[in-house]
Amino acid sequence: MTIAELIFDAQEEAVGYSSDECLKCNVCVTVCPVARVTDLFPGPKYVGPQAQRFRTGRAQPVQVPGTPFALSPDLTVDYCSGCGWCTTACPAGVKIAEMNSQSRARMKAGKRPKLRDWGLGQTDLVGQMGVLVSPITNRVLFNGPIRTIMEWTVGIHRDAPFPRFGKRTFQSTWKRRQKRLGSRPLPGPDKAVVYFHGCSANYYEQHVAAAAIAILKRNGFETIIPEQVCCGLPMISNALYGDARKKARKNIDALVGYARQGYRIIGTSTSCTHTIKAEYHEMLDVKDDDATVVANATWDICEFLLDLHEQGKLDTRFGRLDEDLPYHAPCQLRSHGIGLPAMELFALVPGLRAADMDHDCCGIAGTYGMKKEKYPIGMAVGAPLFDKIRASGAAEAACDSETCRWQIEKATGTRTRHPIEILLQAYRVADAAGGATPGPLSGAGTRAP
Amino acid sequence: MGDSHAYDVLVVGGGATGAGVLRDLARRGLRTLLIERDDFGTGTTGRYHGLLHSGGRYVAKDALAARECIAENRILRRIAPASIEDTGGYFVATPDDPDDYVDGFQAACAAADVDCEEIPVADAFRAEPALNPRIRRVFRLPDGSVEPWQLIESNVADARAHGSDAWTYQRLVGMERDGGRIVSATLRDERSGSVTRITPRFVVSCAGAWSGQIAAMVDVTVTMHPGKGTMLIFNQRMTDTVVNRCHKSSDGDIMVPVHTVAILGTTEQRVEDPDRYEITRDEVAALIREGEKLFPDLGRMRLLRAYAGVRPLYQPPAEVTAAAMKDGRQISRAHTVIDHDAMDGVENFVTIVGGKLTTFRRMAEDTVDLVCAKLGVTEPCTTADAILPNQVPGKTYWLGHRLAEHEAEGGGDADLLCECEFVTRPMLDDFLDRHPGCSIDDVRRGTRIGMGPCQGGFCTFRAAGLVGERARRVGAADVAESADRAILGFLRERFKGTRPIAAGRQLQEQWMISGVYEGGLGVRSLIEHETPEASREVVDVHR
Numbered sequence: 002m003t004i005a006e007l008i009f010d011a012q013e014e015a016v017g018y019s020s021d022e023c024l025k026c027n028v029c030v031t032v033c034p035v036a037r038v039t040d041l042f043p044g045p046k047y048v049g050p051q052a053q054r055f056r057t058g059r060a061q062p063v064q065v066p067g068t069p070f071a072l073s074p075d076l077t078v079d080y081c082s083g084c085g086w087c088t089t090a091c092p093a094g095v096k097i098a099e100m101n102s103q104s105r106a107r108m109k110a111g112k113r114p115k116l117r118d119w120g121l122g123q124t125d126l127v128g129q130m131g132v133l134v135s136p137i138t139n140r141v142l143f144n145g146p147i148r149t150i151m152e153w154t155v156g157i158h159r160d161a162p163f164p165r166f167g168k169r170t171f172q173s174t175w176k177r178r179q180k181r182l183g184s185r186p187l188p189g190p191d192k193a194v195v196y197f198h199g200c201s202a203n204y205y206e207q208h209v210a211a212a213a214i215a216i217l218k219r220n221g222f223e224t225i226i227p228e229q230v231c232c233g234l235p236m237i238s239n240a241l242y243g244d245a246r247k248k249a250r251k252n253i254d255a256l257v258g259y260a261r262q263g264y265r266i267i268g269t270s271t272s273c274t275h276t277i278k279a280e281y282h283e284m285l286d287v288k289d290d291d292a293t294v295v296a297n298a299t300w301d302i303c304e305f306l307l308d309l310h311e312q313g314k315l316d317t318r319f320g321r322l323d324e325d326l327p328y329h330a331p332c333q334l335r336s337h338g339i340g341l342p343a344m345e346l347f348a349l350v351p352g353l354r355a356a357d358m359d360h361d362c363c364g365i366a367g368t369y370g371m372k373k374e375k376y377p378i379g380m381a382v383g384a385p386l387f388d389k390i391r392a393s394g395a396a397e398a399a400c401d402s403e404t405c406r407w408q409i410e411k412a413t414g415t416r417t418r419h420p421i422e423i424l425l426q427a428y429r430v431a432d433a434a435g436g437a438t439p440g441p442l443s444g445a446g447t448r449a450p
Numbered sequence: 451m452g453d454s455h456a457y458d459v460l461v462v463g464g465g466a467t468g469a470g471v472l473r474d475l476a477r478r479g480l481r482t483l484l485i486e487r488d489d490f491g492t493g494t495t496g497r498y499h500g501l502l503h504s505g506g507r508y509v510a511k512d513a514l515a516a517r518e519c520i521a522e523n524r525i526l527r528r529i530a531p532a533s534i535e536d537t538g539g540y541f542v543a544t545p546d547d548p549d550d551y552v553d554g555f556q557a558a559c560a561a562a563d564v565d566c567e568e569i570p571v572a573d574a575f576r577a578e579p580a581l582n583p584r585i586r587r588v589f590r591l592p593d594g595s596v597e598p599w600q601l602i603e604s605n606v607a608d609a610r611a612h613g614s615d616a617w618t619y620q621r622l623v624g625m626e627r628d629g630g631r632i633v634s635a636t637l638r639d640e641r642s643g644s645v646t647r648i649t650p651r652f653v654v655s656c657a658g659a660w661s662g663q664i665a666a667m668v669d670v671t672v673t674m675h676p677g678k679g680t681m682l683i684f685n686q687r688m689t690d691t692v693v694n695r696c697h698k699s700s701d702g703d704i705m706v707p708v709h710t711v712a713i714l715g716t717t718e719q720r721v722e723d724p725d726r727y728e729i730t731r732d733e734v735a736a737l738i739r740e741g742e743k744l745f746p747d748l749g750r751m752r753l754l755r756a757y758a759g760v761r762p763l764y765q766p767p768a769e770v771t772a773a774a775m776k777d778g779r780q781i782s783r784a785h786t787v788i789d790h791d792a793m794d795g796v797e798n799f800v801t802i803v804g805g806k807l808t809t810f811r812r813m814a815e816d817t818v819d820l821v822c823a824k825l826g827v828t829e830p831c832t833t834a835d836a837i838l839p840n841q842v843p844g845k846t847y848w849l850g851h852r853l854a855e856h857e858a859e860g861g862g863d864a865d866l867l868c869e870c871e872f873v874t875r876p877m878l879d880d881f882l883d884r885h886p887g888c889s890i891d892d893v894r895r896g897t898r899i900g901m902g903p904c905q906g907g908f909c910t911f912r913a914a915g916l917v918g919e920r921a922r923r924v925g926a927a928d929v930a931e932s933a934d935r936a937i938l939g940f941l942r943e944r945f946k947g948t949r950p951i952a953a954g955r956q957l958q959e960q961w962m963i964s965g966v967y968e969g970g971l972g973v974r975s976l977i978e979h980e981t982p983e984a985s986r987e988v989v990d991v992h993r
């Protein structure tokens with residue numbers, strides 16, 4: 002392989018050159034949730050393959066008054082939420098969302114990132130600080146006047162959903178537990194999986210991590226939780242590529258040993274798993290052997306459970322849940338290209354009337370909808386979804402992605418949970434009703450730890 | 451014939467040379483008329499490679515041409531910055547380029563006063579990562595790219611400001627000679643067919659490859675060697691720098707980024723008639739093979755179209771050599787002013803041939819010096835000093851400007867007629883206001899409409915709608931017809947250059963566009979005769 006091939010294969014180039022494939026068919030424009038609701042965003046075809054032909058490595062020779070442009074002459078690309086719908090829809094294979102992300106990075110390159118973009122990108126740091134002082138942070142984040150001040154100063158919209166911090170991180174809880182249990186030999190890759198919890202389960206939603214561990218255990222898998230850091234996606238979407246690359250490297254180094262031994266890496270956050278599966282490679286140009294091995298070993302938890310089921314290895318003794326359950330499939334899940342595994346799992350639960358809301362995007366798209374200038378757009382994008390959920394009258398809803406859950410809860414007042422929390426609840430109902438001892442079933446033999 | 455037609459000089463041919471001659475004559479106080487049989491810049495000037503020569507391509511063999519190039523390069527950057535992009539140029543030594551040429555290159559540049567600096571290859575790869583990694587040495591020269599139509603417009607505008615005129619769609623059909631003088635010239639309006647006779651004191655032929663035809667009207671022989679050169683337009687710029695092979699110039703050895711595209715060229719092939727030549731698929735394939743020595747991934751990049759121009763190479767009667775006959779490249783690229791008084795006994799007739807777009811101003815200066823001497827005018831040439839109209843000093847073209855300006859106005863695609871080249875409705879309206887009766891193809895030269903990946907697929911019907919709307923506004927009787935004509939004329943022209951290269955994504959694009967025009971808009975009913983042939987050709991190419 003020549004250097005030029007390497008460079009050309011390097012995604013920066015390949016993403017840019019994929020605009021060569023554009024047929025101008027406008028399919029991407031028709032699927033873009035943002036272009037649909039606001040004139041501020043001219044749509045994927047415009048900011049993607051079309052604007053791409055006007056971008057150059059050369060700065061403008063003379064500054065035109067009123068244009069702050071240096072390398073990337075356009076600003077409207079900043080209104081792309083990064084939901085990825087356009088890329089999945091494009092019949093010609095143009096990597097539009099990726100191109101947009103890169104142009105945004107170029108646009109912001111050289112300029113100091115806004116405090117807000119930086120803060121929203123540094124989920125690890127913000128999370129750690131938040132956990133340290135969680136009663137205070139939680140009060141701050143849920144307090145009206147202070148949110149207004151935050152909106153003025155750092156540009157996070159006062160009504161934007163913001164998570165509550167846990168009392169301590171999931172990592173530290175887990176470490177304490179491991180210490181208590183003492184060191185034990187590692188079960189083989191058919192009896193244990195690696196869990197990638199991501200930031201949300203680490204800092205805000207430890208109950209999701211707990212649910213994951215319980216469900217995995219019920220199906221015969223021990224959980225291994227190596228030291229890990231934020232997957233890097235928030236930095237990618239806030240155009241902080243350098244930081245994101247460092248996170249990618251750390252995670253790959255932490256996970257590759259397990260992946261090479263055949264352990265699967267399971268995540269409860271669809272966006273984290275998608276980042277590891279695809280974005281390290283496509284956006285960050287981290288594509289060595291280790292990265293590929295890790296990417297190939299990574300699974301979304303519902304994808305994993307459904308795969309178990311397809312092999313007849315899932316404990317399907319779910320108890321009856323007599324309820325309507327509106328379900329929203331997050332954008333990142335569609336980018337996985339794995340269908341809607343949660344819906345298929347819900348179908349195994351007696352009585353559960355899960356309904357796919359069939360709406361493209363809730364509007365949050367990571368941290369997009371939290372920003373002051375994007376908040377109304379995000380709300381407009383999600384409006385039909387919110388209406389449907391409210392109209393369903395259901396007591397709770399389900400969604401695989403954390404920020405989407407926060408957005409839906411905030412917008413509809415409906416409690417929104419991860420699909421595995423629903424499944425775990427169904428197991429619990431079974432346990433309570435039948436008094437059956439929890440254990441694996443469905444013809445897989447007994448593999449309880 | 452009223453006084454308004456009393457011109458001192460008639461200039462024939464609205465390419466860069468004619469426009470430059472017109473401007474220079476006007477600035478020296480001679481009332482001049484420029485005529486062009488088509489739109490400005492539809493001859494070789496509109497079908498050239500787009501390179502603002504540094505002279506580097508000629509240093510080894512044609513030092514005279516090299517010197518002229520670098521001198522004019524410096525002048526044009528000053529007087530016409532908006533028409534020029536300061537891309538800079540690399541001369542790269544690939545493994546196929548002979549050492550002795552490469553080793554002698556810098557010295558040859560120095561001898562011709564062409565700035566040349568060798569730079570570390572790593573720097574070049576960093577700046578242009580698509581370059582062939584096997585390139586061994588890189589020299590940096592002040593090449594650039596130059597947009598011809600705006601350049602012509604600026605020259606014409608300056609001439610008009612100095613009391614001269616320029617008419618398009620006026621073909622010179624004959625000249626009347628009375629002994630040693632041309633006494634009148636007959637023009638035919640190519641659209642209405644009406645004929646005008648004018649009686650200039652002097653005639654300057656700037657008809658490029660067609661110069662022989664003009665001279666023949668007064669029984670004078672000017673032997674031209676029209677040399678066809680084919681070029682390929684790529685959808686995107688794989689390089690922001692002009693890239694030349696560092697060797698004796700040959701086919702497919704230079705890539706020029708021009709506006710949104712990059713152009714690979716050229717070839718050299720003698721043709722008999724400058725109006726009749728074709729581009730073959732073999733030629734296209736051969737060009738790509740050569741181009742891959744510069745950019746190994748070229749074969750994977752999307753090709754928009756192929757086009758060709760004819761070089762106005764002059765064969766001076768005395769210097770006919772067998773070699774020059776065989777290979778047009780042997781003839782000097784420097785220009786020749788032919789004084790037909792001295793050569794042929796026609797006292798008020800001069801032809802200017804040869805040269806390059808880069809040197810058009812110098813060619814004009816030399817020509818006008820001679821004309822002035824003959825007419826007893828002593829005004830000096832000022833074209834090298836005066837900045838052209840519509841140009842901002844020091845502000846060269848920047849690729850991002852259209853997008854940046856559009857964004858500064860709020861962005862959005864509501865007003866975009868041509869999405870690929872960012873041509874807005876106000877831009878088109880403004881152009882049509884300034885050029886009454888023009889075709890969409892004329893609009894294309896002025897605005898780049900339809901020059902993007904869809905080659906007019908999505909903007910043609912929008913533009914045609916606008917043309918129809920304007921026709922209605924002025925109460926024209928043929929509103930629908932004018933829109934139809936606009937569509938057909940433009941599509942025909944656009945599809946012409948895509949046939950030799952239609953493959954892969956571009957072929958799919960064509961199928962989709964045919965679907966839109968035939969299936970959606972029913973264009974087939976307008977062109978019963980052309981369409982089957984056109985689609986058959988596409989099928990052939992596909993096979």
Ligand SMILES: Cc1cc2nc3c(=O)[nH]c(=O)nc-3n(C[C@H](O)[C@H](O)[C@H](O)COP(=O)(O)OP(=O)(O)OC[C@H]3O[C@@H](n4cnc5c(N)ncnc54)[C@H](O)[C@@H]3O)c2cc1C
Pocket residue numbers: 462463464465466467468485486487488490491492493494495496497498499500501502503620621622623656657658659660677678679680716758759760761762804805806807808809
């Ligand atoms: C393939 C190719 C690549 C080139 N690349 C470069 C380059 O990169 N850089 C560079 O500097 N130079 C380049 N050149 C050279 C350059 O393009 C020409 O030297 C220059 O454009 C010639 O301009 P012109 O005005 O003399 O001729 P033209 O532009 O051909 O103008 C002659 C005009 O006369 C008109 N005409 C003809 N007959 C009549 C008539 N009877 N009545 C009225 N009008 C008439 C024609 O329509 C035409 O518009 C290239 C040339 C070719 C062929």
Ligand code: SF4
Pocket residue numbers: 032033034035036044045080081082083084085086087088097098101
């Ligand atoms: S990523 Fe989403 S918001 Fe951005 S252009 Fe694509 S579809 Fe639209």
Ligand code: SF4
Pocket residue numbers: 022023024025026027028029030045046049050090091092093094095097
């Ligand atoms: S969907 Fe793909 S091919 Fe169609 S316009 Fe969008 S980017 Fe181009």
Ligand code: SF4
Pocket residue numbers: 025867868869870871899900901902903904905906907908909910
């Ligand atoms: S014609 Fe263009 S140019 Fe206009 S919309 Fe298309 S490709 Fe584009």
